[in-house]
Amino acid sequence: MVVIFNLKKKLTKLLSSKIVLIYLFLMGLLLVYLCLPSPQLPQLGEKYPPEPGFTSDLIGEPSGTYFTNLEKDEAVNFYAANFSSSPFLGLPLPTRIIEHRPEYANEIINDMHNAKNTSFLIEINHPLKESIIIKGYGEINKKDREEKADNEVRTFTPSPGEVYFLKITPYQIKPTPGQRFLSWLVMLLIIPPVIVFFEKQAKEAGKAIGNIFQKNPNKKTP
DSSP states (O other): OHHHHHHHHHHHHHHTOHHHHHHHHHHHHHHHHHHSOOOOOOOOSSOBOOOTTOOBTTTBSOSOBEEEOOOHHHHHHHHHHTTSBOTTTTOBOOOEEEEEOGGGHHHHTOTTOSGGGOSEEEEEEOTTSOEEEEEEEEOOOHHHHHTSOGGGSOOBOSSTTOOBSEEEEEEEEOOOHHHHHHHHHHHHHHHHHHHHHHHHHHHHHHHHHHHHHHHSOOOOOO
16 A cells, blocks of 8 residues: 555656646647648649559559649649648648659659659658658759750640640558557657656766866966
8 A cells, every 4th residue: 555655646746747747748739730630632733543553562552643834843832832731620730841862763662763754752741640752754844944955855745735844643651540649659658768868868977077177177377
């Protein structure tokens, strides 16, 4: 009984700590963020079936193929703007844009996709949640296109009479609710010991530095 009483007393004291309460509050906000429904993949014009061979062992099948005359930055901004809020009350989601080297397509998709058929590779990511990876191929801006000879300009004609300069292939990566909860649980359990460890190391380092100065005080020059 005494052990149980002491344990209860320690837990009560721990949970009444402001630092612990703030930490639990922040972890609660993180859990709410992870539970927010994912936004739908933005549709950049008419959707065409994904081309054969575009399925990745790592990230699955693309959501489709899209053709546009937008420049690279305009297309990326379109996806970022329409993928930055949750369907639930339109709550904003932390969003980061990561630009990968075109050669990286060889690693995440398959051997047939490399810099020769990838003009840019962009990842739009919500940390610990979902991502979309945009593989673009074609002319990335009007200036470069105008400097090329007509026979050097890449064009796409998905339908008769339609000419586009850029082909977009987006992939959406969505962790399962179980994977999101596991990420949250790992952070909940790992962060406190890590903070305690570094706090202890910092105190020991500070103590060691203090001892050095005590043993070797600055000598006054005459």
